[in-house]
Amino acid sequence: MDFDDTPDEAAFRARVRGLLDAHAAELLHVGPGEESIDARSHEAELRRTQRVLAEAGLVGITWAREHGGQGGTLVQQAIVAQELARARVPGLINHIGIGMCGPTVIAHGSDDQKQCYLARLLRADDVWCQLFSEPASGSDLAALRTTAVRDGDDWVVNGQKVWTTLAHVADYGILLTRTDPDRPKHAGLTMFVVDMHAPGVTVRPLRQLGGQADFNEVFFDDVRIPDSERLGEPGEGWRVALTTLMNERVAIGGAGTDIGQPVENLVAHARERLPALDHDRQVLARQAVGRAVVAALAARYTGYRRFTVLSQGGLPGPEASAGKLTGTIAAKLVADAGVRLLGDDAVLAATADGDDRWQRTQGWLPGISIAGGTDQVLRNILGERVLGLPPEPRLDKAAPFSGGGSARLGGRADGSGS
Ligand SMILES: Cc1cc2nc3c(=O)[nH]c(=O)nc-3n(C[C@H](O)[C@H](O)[C@H](O)COP(=O)(O)OP(=O)(O)OC[C@H]3O[C@@H](n4cnc5c(N)ncnc54)[C@H](O)[C@@H]3O)c2cc1C
The missing domain is CATH 2.40.110.10 (Butyryl-CoA Dehydrogenase, subunit A, domain 2)
Structure with missing residues (x-):
């Protein structure tokens, strides 16, 4: 594995950085310590941010030019995602449109539908x-x-x-x-x-x-x-739907996602809070931080493995499921360690100075274990596709839905989506 950018990738990264610097004043940024932005209360700014990025050529990187995209590679898309995170620009408001709905319209829509929807989707005129x-x-x-x-x-x-x-x-x-x-x-x-x-x-x-x-x-x-x-x-x-689910897998687990920033936040938080804890709590908190950092490294190197598959022109298969699973485990350990460092304040909704980011993050992370394929379903996929274990029984595949073929296994759980 080669973790360094190729000369072309380095040039592309430099161009992306230059564009983000040039447009910095027009873009919404997440504040220090924050990791996400609420779509409802910031809808107008998030739409504007995506429009500015689209006009700068930084949205729809892998989409064909005929659909308003940049005709680029998955590696270039991952580089843009990394640079947006580095510049603290929040995730695109239309990430589901770009990652899943748009590719489904491209693959199965009529010419009229493509004409009507795609360019507006990239600019977040429509979410x-x-x-x-x-x-x-x-x-x-x-x-x-x-x-x-x-x-x-x-x-x-x-x-x-x-x-x-x-x-x-x-x-x-x-x-x-x-x-x-x-x-x-x-x-x-x-x-x-x-x-x-x-x-x-x-x-x-x-x-x-x-x-x-x-x-x-x-x-x-x-x-x-x-x-x-x-x-x-x-x-x-x-x-x-399989087109959508395959794109969902790549969007969630397939391209250069990294939890570097949350880990940096955790280490800074540990430096600040550890000295205030009593000896026993310090020991437990140190261990929690250590476990979280190790899990984050595992997630990062699993991410590099996907990145290598992408840069060699492949599409991630089970690597995407493994990527989502390792990333989720690491993110949860990071949040748990962050809360543990709060000591007695961990039982409060926010600390005395109003800081609630660790409690808030710990509150929403369980959802990531479920969205786009649960941890259990991902483990089933890895068991069947990577380890070659016997598949789950799927008894109702041929039965008419109205005759009872409605309540057993299939769907996302049969590995068709992540
Ligand atoms: C944050 C978030 C965002 C979401 N966004 C969307 C969205 O935009 N659009 C959308 O359509 N859906 C969305 N979802 C829904 C998501 O896709 C489903 O919640 C997910 O697929 C699980 O389905 P379920 O909730 O019905 O749970 P169930 O499928 O009922 O699962 C319940 C439990 O049983 C386990 N289980 C189920 N089947 C198996 C199996 N075969 N083997 C082992 N264990 C199994 C599961 O792991 C889980 O623990 C979102 C969910 C979340 C949490």
Whole structure:
């Protein structure tokens, strides 16, 4: 493995740094110690930041030029992500649109859909969300129950989605529905683009442990979607969803993500707080910091392994699942050590000077163990795909959904997404 940039990559990195410096005054930045920004309260600035970056050629790096992208490589995309983190620019508001919805429209959309949506998506003129999970189908995604019934030139949609990140600020979503319950569960699905402002769409934010509301319940009551907004053929929704899920895997676990900044924050926090702890707590806190830093190094080197696959032109396979798993474990250990360093203040929502970042981070991290494939599902994928262990039983693959083929294993859990 060669961890250094090639001369081309170094030149590209220097160009990206130059552009970020030149546009610094127009971009939103995360404050010291912060790691994320709430989309609802900073929606306008986040949209503006993405537009500025898009105009500078720093968004849609791997998208083809004909779709408004830069025609670049996954390594270049990872370099941009690293430089944005270094410059403390928050994640793009339309990261789900760019990472998952846009690539799905590119692969399965009509020319009109591409023309209508892609350029606006890159500039965050429209924000997108992914409407897949339901109360009774997450890992077992293909068991979903939201229906779409053909009515003239439209489809009429009824049902409920849940955990829909960004639905509260989204203009469009990709929506997976059941259009034929008499076929086996993977075969009776159809995908659509849905206008989130259409009559009958209700978005209810879900308040999380840390107080913020990043994701939502979304209800569909007789929502009409024109047939021209279908993505792929009727009954081909699973094939279309696999495009989204494969891109989700690369977006979450596949490209140069690093938790370097949170570790630096932890070490600075340890320098400050350790002396105030009594001897026993100091020993435990030191061990927690040590464990977290080791886990972060493991995540970093797993990340370099993915990076090497990418720079040699490959697509990450199980490395992406391993990357998400190691990154999640490390991030949780970092947050736990940060809270432990607070001593008695750990039981408070914030320290006396109002600092709540460690408690807040510890509060939202469990969600990362679930989003885009749970830790258990990722371990199943690694067991089957890397270790060659026997696969899980999948008894309902051929049974009609309406006849009971609805409540067993499949979907994200069968390794088709991370
Ligand atoms: C922060 C966050 C953001 C999200 N954003 C979105 C979004 O934008 N759009 C969207 O559609 N969804 C989103 N989700 C939903 C997410 O994809 C699902 O929560 C996830 O796939 C798990 O599904 P579930 O919640 O139904 O849990 P379940 O699938 O019911 O799992 C419950 C438990 O059973 C375990 N389990 C399930 N199947 C297996 C198996 N085969 N083997 C071993 N263990 C298993 C799981 O690991 C878990 O511990 C988000 C979730 C979170 C937490």
